[in-house]
Amino acid sequence: MDKIEEVLTRGVEKIYPSKEALEKFLESGKKIRLYSGIDPSNPQLHLGHTVVLKKLREFQDLGHEVILLVGDFTGRIGDPTDKTSIRKKLTHKEVLENAKTYQEQAEKVVKFDGKNPVKLKFNSEWLDKLTFNEVAELATFFTVQQFLERDMYQKRIKEEKPIGLHEFLYPLMQAYDSVAMNVDMEVGGNDQTFNMLVGRELIKAKLGREKFVITVPLLLGTDGQKMGKSLGNYIPLTDNFNDMFGKIMSLRDDLIVQYFELCTILPLQSIKSLAKELSPMDLKKRLAFEIVKMYHSEKEAQKAQEEFEQVFQKRNLPQENILVHEIKPVENDDVLKILTESGLVSSRSEAKRLIAQGGVDIDGATIKEASEVKMKDGSIIKAGKRKFLKIKIKG
Amino acid sequence: MDKIEEVLTRGVEKIYPSKEALEKFLESGKKIRLYSGIDPSNPQLHLGHTVVLKKLREFQDLGHEVILLVGDFTGRIGDPTDKTSIRKKLTHKEVLENAKTYQEQAEKVVKFDGKNPVKLKFNSEWLDKLTFNEVAELATFFTVQQFLERDMYQKRIKEEKPIGLHEFLYPLMQAYDSVAMNVDMEVGGNDQTFNMLVGRELIKAKLGREKFVITVPLLLGTDGQKMGKSLGNYIPLTDNFNDMFGKIMSLRDDLIVQYFELCTILPLQSIKSLAKELSPMDLKKRLAFEIVKMYHSEKEAQKAQEEFEQVFQKRNLPQENILVHEIKPVENDDVLKILTESGLVSSRSEAKRLIAQGGVDIDGATIKEASEVKMKDGSIIKAGKRKFLKIKIKG
Numbered sequence: 001m002d003k004i005e006e007v008l009t010r011g012v013e014k015i016y017p018s019k020e021a022l023e024k025f026l027e028s029g030k031k032i033r034l035y036s037g038i039d040p041s042n043p044q045l046h047l048g049h050t051v052v053l054k055k056l057r058e059f060q061d062l063g064h065e066v067i068l069l070v071g072d073f074t075g076r077i078g079d080p081t082d083k084t085s086i087r088k089k090l091t092h093k094e095v096l097e098n099a100k101t102y103q104e105q106a107e108k109v110v111k112f113d114g115k116n117p118v119k120l121k122f123n124s125e126w127l128d129k130l131t132f133n134e135v136a137e138l139a140t141f142f143t144v145q146q147f148l149e150r151d152m153y154q155k156r157i158k159e160e161k162p163i164g165l166h167e168f169l170y171p172l173m174q175a176y177d178s179v180a181m182n183v184d185m186e187v188g189g190n191d192q193t194f195n196m197l198v199g200r201e202l203i204k205a206k207l208g209r210e211k212f213v214i215t216v217p218l219l220l221g222t223d224g225q226k227m228g229k230s231l232g233n234y235i236p237l238t239d240n241f242n243d244m245f246g247k248i249m250s251l252r253d254d255l256i257v258q259y260f261e262l263c264t265i266l267p268l269q270s271i272k273s274l275a276k277e278l279s280p281m282d283l284k285k286r287l288a289f290e291i292v293k294m295y296h297s298e299k300e301a302q303k304a305q306e307e308f309e310q311v312f313q314k315r316n317l318p319q320e321n322i323l324v325h326e327i328k329p330v331e332n333d334d335v336l337k338i339l340t341e342s343g344l345v346s347s348r349s350e351a352k353r354l355i356a357q358g359g360v361d362i363d364g365a366t367i368k369e370a371s372e373v374k375m376k377d378g379s380i381i382k383a384g385k386r387k388f389l390k391i392k393i394k395g
Numbered sequence: 396m397d398k399i400e401e402v403l404t405r406g407v408e409k410i411y412p413s414k415e416a417l418e419k420f421l422e423s424g425k426k427i428r429l430y431s432g433i434d435p436s437n438p439q440l441h442l443g444h445t446v447v448l449k450k451l452r453e454f455q456d457l458g459h460e461v462i463l464l465v466g467d468f469t470g471r472i473g474d475p476t477d478k479t480s481i482r483k484k485l486t487h488k489e490v491l492e493n494a495k496t497y498q499e500q501a502e503k504v505v506k507f508d509g510k511n512p513v514k515l516k517f518n519s520e521w522l523d524k525l526t527f528n529e530v531a532e533l534a535t536f537f538t539v540q541q542f543l544e545r546d547m548y549q550k551r552i553k554e555e556k557p558i559g560l561h562e563f564l565y566p567l568m569q570a571y572d573s574v575a576m577n578v579d580m581e582v583g584g585n586d587q588t589f590n591m592l593v594g595r596e597l598i599k600a601k602l603g604r605e606k607f608v609i610t611v612p613l614l615l616g617t618d619g620q621k622m623g624k625s626l627g628n629y630i631p632l633t634d635n636f637n638d639m640f641g642k643i644m645s646l647r648d649d650l651i652v653q654y655f656e657l658c659t660i661l662p663l664q665s666i667k668s669l670a671k672e673l674s675p676m677d678l679k680k681r682l683a684f685e686i687v688k689m690y691h692s693e694k695e696a697q698k699a700q701e702e703f704e705q706v707f708q709k710r711n712l713p714q715e716n717i718l719v720h721e722i723k724p725v726e727n728d729d730v731l732k733i734l735t736e737s738g739l740v741s742s743r744s745e746a747k748r749l750i751a752q753g754g755v756d757i758d759g760a761t762i763k764e765a766s767e768v769k770m771k772d773g774s775i776i777k778a779g780k781r782k783f784l785k786i787k788i789k790g
Contacts, residue, residue, distance in 0.1 A: 073527075073528070127527055127528075128526065128527075128528065129526075130526065130527040131523065131524075131525065131526065131527070132468075132522055132523075132525040132526070132527070132529075132530050132564075132568070133468070133522075133523065134527075135527050135530055135564070136561045136564050136568075137561075139559065139560035139561035139563075139564055140559055140560070140561045141560075142559075142560040143557040143558055143559060143560060144543075144548070144557075144558040144559070144560055144562070144563055145552065145557060145558060146560075147560065148539075153539070157540065162538040162539075162540060163538055163539040163540060164534065164535055164537075164538060164539070165534035165535070165536075165537040165538060165539055165541075165542065165563065165567070166531045166532075166534035166535045167539070168534075168539055168560065168563060169527075169530070169531050169534055172560070173527070173531075
């Protein structure tokens with residue numbers, strides 16, 4: 001019972017129709033079928049995705065049937081918003097590849113094998129078969145006004161930005177997923193609330209039964225902005241342990257406790273105690289340690305912490321993972337070329353911007369202009385806070 | 396050229412993109428393919444429908460390819476508006492029956508045989524095959540805002556009446572008809588303007604070509620209201636010649652010229668002269684004569700006119716077509732029963748209402764209450780302006 005209580009509160013924003021109703025349903029001992037959807041157009045998982053995945057894992061551990069649904073049907077239609085750009089359509093092959101990548105990352109959180117494995121499904125299985133007639137019939141259960149009330153649409157209308165007519169079909173597609181899989185529950189980020197509730201209504205109308213909906217909060221980026229809004233404010237699960245540790249250390253202090261709650265499995269009581277005992281810096285190190293331990297290993301978490309302490313706290317160079325970049329003797333004054341060719345920054349314009357912002361050091365001295373530079377064999381270039389490069393001059 | 400000029404002006408409200416563009420297209424001598432849609436849920440044609448049909452006939456006579464499209468796909472989904480009532484779904488058999496009835500009536504105006512016959516098509520032929528994926532793709536060409544601008548939707552939003560989500564799919568269906576048949580033009584009432592223009596846009600987007608649209612005005616009912624709003628203000632093509640003549644004679648005087656223009660084939664010049672020469676009563680008789688002649692025969696038009704003049708102008712009884720209704724001797728005081736069983740009125744409550752309004756005469760005397768009546772063998776009951784019944788007492 002206590003376990004259910006925690007599952008229904010920690011990292012949960014809202015439950016439809018109510019927490020009490022779901023509690024009662026679960027306490028009956030019935031095994032339920034629940035799912036969460038995945039957008040296959042961007043298969044790179046980041047820490048934000050794990051909030052939903054952790055919730056699924058908790059239900060998996062309680063013995064319930066969990067489905068991860070790849071929205072390959074939606075993915076093939078592509079992003080609707082920007083009609084002037086060519087819509088990105090994914091081939092079935094790309095979708096399958098993305099799904100595989102996705103599974104590899106997700107299995108750090110949920111289990112795809114063992115006694116009660118999470119099932120991977122594709123919604124093209126049933127949406128491909130729907131006819132226009134059936135779509136129109138599904139549509140009869142909703143009104144245009146209901147759909148217009150959605151925040152996102154209201155905002156676009158106010159800003160005079162177009163809403164593609166097919167964007168009114170998306171909630172229907174997602175709603176039909178619930179009917180086709182005959183699920184008891186859906187879990188998703190709060191930005192999916194509208195779609196999930198449309199599914200709840202459709203299941204009620206078509207199958208005459210309840211579908212519970214759990215919404216989880218959206219994890220904010222390390223800078224407190226929406227994830228992905230500014231580059232590098234989110235943490236991909238494929239980050240190496242040093243990058244992951246370092247990025248978590250850049251987290252805004254007021255978000256530490258929320259990250260603990262949503263991204264780690266430490267008991268809430270322990271989190272409370274730690275937050276009282278430790279300084280923000282130490283608390284954040286503990287957070288980074290816990291998360292790197294989950295997605296890499298305890299040993300690598302230890303290593304990452306040591307590395308971080310050396311480089312950023314003692315202002316030393318990292319002991320390993322420093323890139324060596326070979327140049328010809330004549331190139332030793334072309335820092336823009338070195339920065340881009342080495343891959344340290346992605347473009348010449350970004351390199352220029354970084355230099356203008358004082359983000360590039362050579363041998364410990366911040367440079368002001370690309371033209372003022374001369375490098376020697378063994379020079380160390382530092383770009384941004386955590387990227388280093390050692391120059392080797394050929395011949 | 397003069398012929399084209401008349402086809403593009405008489406009974407035409409608007410041409411998209413412009414009259415000039417269509418004129419140029421037609422004067423090139425190219426044979427075009429045009430169509431108009433039919434709602435199979437109500438196969439009873441009335442004079443209002445003939446405005447479009449006459450336009451089609453004109454194009455047929457010019458040698459163009461004309462299609463009458465039965466909206467059986469739409470018909471099967473049924474009327475969307477009132478979600479509390481059970482939606483009326485037509486079976487395929489009913490649709491075919493309705494289409495047959497429709498054709499029988501329409502061939503008074505267009506030709507389904509001969510050298511260049513009008514073709515009857517059914518839109519289920521292509522709409523049945525459309526998948527959800529294809530529907531969503533069609534939808535990408537339009538925005539929700541575009542659809543919301545439609546008058547009908549604006550009105551419903553203002554009145555807080557629901558717009559079914561599937562009602563946003565209807566214009567798409569109709570638009571796809573244009574693409575599937577690859578037409579050059581669509582003709583329809585001005586209440587169809589929105590749907591026809593959606594089709595124009597879709598053909599442009601999908602096939603990269605122009606679709607012309609001709610809208611015709613809606614013929615008003617004989618009382619100046621929208622047709623069908625009040626019972627009996629429209630004239631079914633299946634009316635017998637006397638009823639048809641009589642109903643046209645009830646036309647509001649200010650509509651006579653428009654009816655001449657939209658419903659007869661008299662040259663505009665003749666209509667102008669007649670309107671100058673004749674009194675409204677004689678002008679209307681001429682109109683009724685012309686229309687009955689079209690849908691029945693000249694002989695019957697003549698008969699109907701004589702009948703009308705006798706009954707309504709000389710206050711005599713009609714010479715023929717008078718119903719004889721047999722009753723038992725004991726029934727001779729039950730006028731309500733006689734009125735309903737004979738079919739003269741549709742219900743007891745209507746009979747009561749008609750009596751209360753002074754609309755029922757027995758042997759020339761208006762009755763005030765149903766209870767005050769005694770009829771004898773040979774009594775004549777008159778209900779409303781044109782319905783008569785002769786009583787025959789059995790035994």
